Amino acid sequence: MEGGDQDRVTAIGDRTDEGILDLYFERSEEAIEATMVKYGALLRSLSWNILKDREDVEECVNDTYLAAWKKIPPERPRYFKAYLCKIVRNASLDKLRAKKREKRGGGQIALIFEEMEELLASDSDPVRMVETAELSRLISDYLRRQPDRRRIIFLKRYYYASPLREIAREEGTTEGAVKVLLYRMRGELKEELRKEGYGD
Amino acid sequence: MTDDRKEQVNRLMDSLSGIDGDLLQDVEPAGRRPGLSWRGWTSLAAGFVLLLVTGFVIRQFLWPGAGSYDQASAPEAVPPSVLEYEEEGSREVSGTKSQDGLPESVCLTEDALLPFADQTASLLGGGDPAADRVYSPAGLYQALLFYSGDPGEDQVDRAGRESLDRLATGENPGLPSFTSSLILPPTAADNLPPSLIENVDALPYQILEGAEAADQLREWNLPPDRLLIQQSADLSLGLTALQALDEGPGGPPYFTVAGVTIHRDGEDGTLLAEFPLEDGRLFLILPGRGVTPEDLLGRGDLFSSLDQAPGRPEETAVRLPQFKLADEQDWLADDLPELSGFGVDQEGYSTGIRQRMTFEVQPNPALSATCPATLIDFDRPFLFVLLDEGGLPLLAGVVRSPYNKPH
Numbered sequence: 001m002e003g004g005d006q007d008r009v010t011a012i013g014d015r016t017d018e019g020i021l022d023l024y025f026e027r028s029e030e031a032i033e034a035t036m037v038k039y040g041a042l043l044r045s046l047s048w049n050i051l052k053d054r055e056d057v058e059e060c061v062n063d064t065y066l067a068a069w070k071k072i073p074p075e076r077p078r079y080f081k082a083y084l085c086k087i088v089r090n091a092s093l094d095k096l097r098a099k100k101r102e103k104r105g106g107g108q109i110a111l112i113f114e115e116m117e118e119l120l121a122s123d124s125d126p127v128r129m130v131e132t133a134e135l136s137r138l139i140s141d142y143l144r145r146q147p148d149r150r151r152i153i154f155l156k157r158y159y160y161a162s163p164l165r166e167i168a169r170e171e172g173t174t175e176g177a178v179k180v181l182l183y184r185m186r187g188e189l190k191e192e193l194r195k196e197g198y199g200d
Numbered sequence: 201m202t203d204d205r206k207e208q209v210n211r212l213m214d215s216l217s218g219i220d221g222d223l224l225q226d227v228e229p230a231g232r233r234p235g236l237s238w239r240g241w242t243s244l245a246a247g248f249v250l251l252l253v254t255g256f257v258i259r260q261f262l263w264p265g266a267g268s269y270d271q272a273s274a275p276e277a278v279p280p281s282v283l284e285y286e287e288e289g290s291r292e293v294s295g296t297k298s299q300d301g302l303p304e305s306v307c308l309t310e311d312a313l314l315p316f317a318d319q320t321a322s323l324l325g326g327g328d329p330a331a332d333r334v335y336s337p338a339g340l341y342q343a344l345l346f347y348s349g350d351p352g353e354d355q356v357d358r359a360g361r362e363s364l365d366r367l368a369t370g371e372n373p374g375l376p377s378f379t380s381s382l383i384l385p386p387t388a389a390d391n392l393p394p395s396l397i398e399n400v401d402a403l404p405y406q407i408l409e410g411a412e413a414a415d416q417l418r419e420w421n422l423p424p425d426r427l428l429i430q431q432s433a434d435l436s437l438g439l440t441a442l443q444a445l446d447e448g449p450g451g452p453p454y455f456t457v458a459g460v461t462i463h464r465d466g467e468d469g470t471l472l473a474e475f476p477l478e479d480g481r482l483f484l485i486l487p488g489r490g491v492t493p494e495d496l497l498g499r500g501d502l503f504s505s506l507d508q509a510p511g512r513p514e515e516t517a518v519r520l521p522q523f524k525l526a527d528e529q530d531w532l533a534d535d536l537p538e539l540s541g542f543g544v545d546q547e548g549y550s551t552g553i554r555q556r557m558t559f560e561v562q563p564n565p566a567l568s569a570t571c572p573a574t575l576i577d578f579d580r581p582f583l584f585v586l587l588d589e590g591g592l593p594l595l596a597g598v599v600r601s602p603y604n605k606p607h
Contacts (some may be wrong), residue, residue, distance in 0.1 A: 043331050045229045052327040079221025089217045097210065111421060116212045120205060132211055136218035143223050155227045159216050162230035164421055165528075170230050175419065 017080040024072040031072075032065050039081060043088045049161035050109050052090040056099075060091040067091075089159070112161055114183065119190045135193075142192050146185075153178060154185050314340055317503040317593040320536070324498035334525045334559045334597035336433060337503075339380075342534070343429045343553040381406040383413045384427040388549030391428075406558075420554075428530075428552040433559075435584070435595065437482065439475055441519065441563030455563035457574060458517045463509035469567050470496065471576060472509045473518055480594070482561075484520075485583040486576070493581050493598045503585060503593050517575040520603045524560040531555065559595055578602055 015023075015034050021166045023031035024034045043064055046059040064087045096109065106115035141150045153171060157178075207232055317337035325334045384407055408416055417424055441455040463472040469488025474481060483506055496502070531553045561584075579602055586595040 026349045042228065044329055048328045049229060051326075054329065057329075068325075079220070079225060082221030082224040085224060086221075090214065093213055093217070094208070103448070113209050113213070117203060117209050119212060121207050132215050133218060135211065135215035136220075139215060140220040140223060143219065148226075151223065152227050154229045155224060158213075159219070159224065159227070160229035166230035 021072065021076055021080060022068070025076070032069060033070060035065060035084070039084050042081070043084060045090040046085055046160050047088050047161075050089070050096055052109075056095055057092075060088055060095060063091050064088040085159075109161055112158060115186065116158065118186050119193065138193060138196055139189065142189050150181065150185060153181060156181055219443070253574045272359060297524075311339075313341055313593070314504050317596070318500050320531075321502040321596045322497050322500045322535070323332055323597070325494040329494075330524045330600060332527070332598065332600050334527045334557045334595060335529065335531075335555050336431065336557060336595055337593040339431045339433075339555055340531055340553060343431065347551055347553075348428060365547050381408060381430045383416055383426065383430060384409045385413045385417060385425055385427060385549060386410060387425040388427040391549055392436065413560075422530075422552070423550065426552050428547045428554055430554045430556070432556045433595075434509075435558065435562040436562065437518075438562060438564040439478075439482075454517045454519055455522060457563075460516055460518045460576075462516050462518075462576065463513055465509075466509045466511060472506070473576065481587045483585040483587075484518075484578060485585070486578055487581070487582065493583050493600065496583060498539045502583065503587075505586065506587075519575050519577045520561065521578065521580075521599075522562050523599055523602070524562075525597060525599065526556075526558045527597070528556045530553070557595065559584075559597065 002017055020031060020034045020038065023034060040061065043061045044057055047060045051057055051060070052127075065089050068084060107182075141156060146154070149160065149171070153167055156167050157164070164175045166177050168178045171178065236384055320337050321549070324335070327333065383591050386409075414424055417428070422428070439455070439457050442458050456549055457475060459476055461474040465471070465488065468491050470491055470522070471486040473484045474485065475484070485493075485496060485502075487493055499505075532551050536553070581598065581600045581602060584596065585593070588594055
């Protein structure tokens with residue numbers, strides 16, 4: 001990359017989320033470029049943790065840019081990063097299901113699915129299942145009450161599908177300690193969901 | 201898991217996507233930029249002594265037969281599969297599974313090693329596009345020899361035979377950080393083919409069985425039925441540096457090496473740099489402008505192209521970031537099965553080859569000389585290859601996060 005291009009990329013990458021959203025509203029193609037520069041690596045990383053397939057990841061990330069371009073405007077997300085992550089995460093999960101490849105990628109995403117299954121009641125009744133949006137709210141409420149460290153570890157594992165080893169390394173603790181913490185949090189969350197009528 | 205529960209888990213996963221955005225603002229995926237860690241300049245003094253004669257020592261472990269590998273014998277064309285290789289008019293084809301799930305006929309030959317390294321290296325082009333990577337082709341080759349079953353004379357060539365024989369002696373001088381272990385879970389013990397059991401006895405792997413194996417697999421968060429070869433190496437390579445500078449707080453240190461042999465590809469500007477080592481050969485490959493490491497890896501000739509570099513060699517100075525990579529991968533769980541014909545799932549167990557490699561390049565005590573007026577700057581993603589003096593492909597990888605050039 002020549003010096004001029006580098007400077008330009010740096011300038012694009014320096015844009016605030018509000019600045020990028022303004023570009024979308026102006027229908028400037030620079031909006032996509034700025035999104036790629038600022039959040040491309042994050043989106044690829046999230047998608048990669050789920051799919052473990054380079055082509056699939058690129059497809060999901062590109063679909064995310066397209067979806068953002070189509071939806072903004074009229075939408076103007078308050079949290080642009082979370083907005084993009086939600087799109088790419090859903091796209092990646094959809095692709096994963098479509099390809100029925102849960103066991104790939106060293107079993108990481110399969111393990112996460114198994115861990116999430118612990119949140120379900122032993123004898124589930126679909127009639128009593130709450131809607132997805134309501135479930136999102138319940139999980140958000142639970143996480144909001146957690147200390148930052150607990151919230152961050154939970155989201156790294158279950159939102160970004162990060163390996164336990166990497167989480168432990170970044171948090172300066174052991175895999176075992178992270179596992180125990182997540183086990184406790186799953187138990188707490190399961191109880192919260194039960195109180196709200198999810199499951200038993 | 202029933203379909204109903206699968207649906208509910210899917211709903212839970214989907215629900216997580218919809219959590220309030222503010223909860224995510226300060227959270228990133230763990231290990232998003234793995235591997236590249238810039239050492240503080242203050243720790244350099246302690247690191248100066250770490251010139252391990254990597255090629256020699258690993259070779260003692262993985263490939264003790266001196267001169268057992270002849271690069272000149274490498275074929276020009278890369279075969280369609282690393283374990284499908286035509287030799288002396290006969291064609292051994294792997295991938296035909298026997299009743300025990302292992303290939304009936306596997307041809308791991310001396311001449312097959314280089315194509316094997318080329319093709320496994322091409323897999324580095326996939327994966328997380330932001331991640332630095334390092335792996336050992338020789339280690340993979342050796343592990344596949346084990347999984348291939350009976351390493352008889354008709355199936356394994358002299359080089360492979362010598363490797364197995366020397367490994368059987370348990371010789372591993374001078375490199376305590378390079379270890380190989382076999383995790384033998386209870387589910388596999390009763391299902392292993394006899395040939396594999398013979399190999400277990402023949403190789404000096406550290407063997408973990410029973411509860412010990414189960415504990416280890418649990419600790420690594422792996423399925424309890426995984427028959428796993430685990431290889432670990434922690435290698436630090438020192439290069440004699442001309443000059444070392446610190447970018448300041450938070451910035452990456454870099455250093456300059458003189459006397460580097462450079463080949464320039466006139467077509468795309470890719471540079472091949474060979475660094476002087478006492479024992480072995482280190483190559484760094486800097487893609488030309490507009491060319492990515494993935495482009496080069498996609499050509500499938502990373503190793504075989506080293507001795508066919510275009511252009512006249514010239515000697516110059518090179519400026520490098522001081523880098524340390526750490527990588528971990530279960531190769532049989534990813535792309536290698538498609539390439540090798542080996543499947544992961546066997547009856548009662550699944551196989552794995554897990555490599556945990558770290559590779560560090562840092563300056564040896566800097567000489568008090570001025571920096572040359574012109575030098576090649578490795579300021580963008582590049583590839584590296586480490587061979588022993590006999591050409592054994594010890595390590596290869598890609599550095600995708602070199603330092604940003606100071607403005």
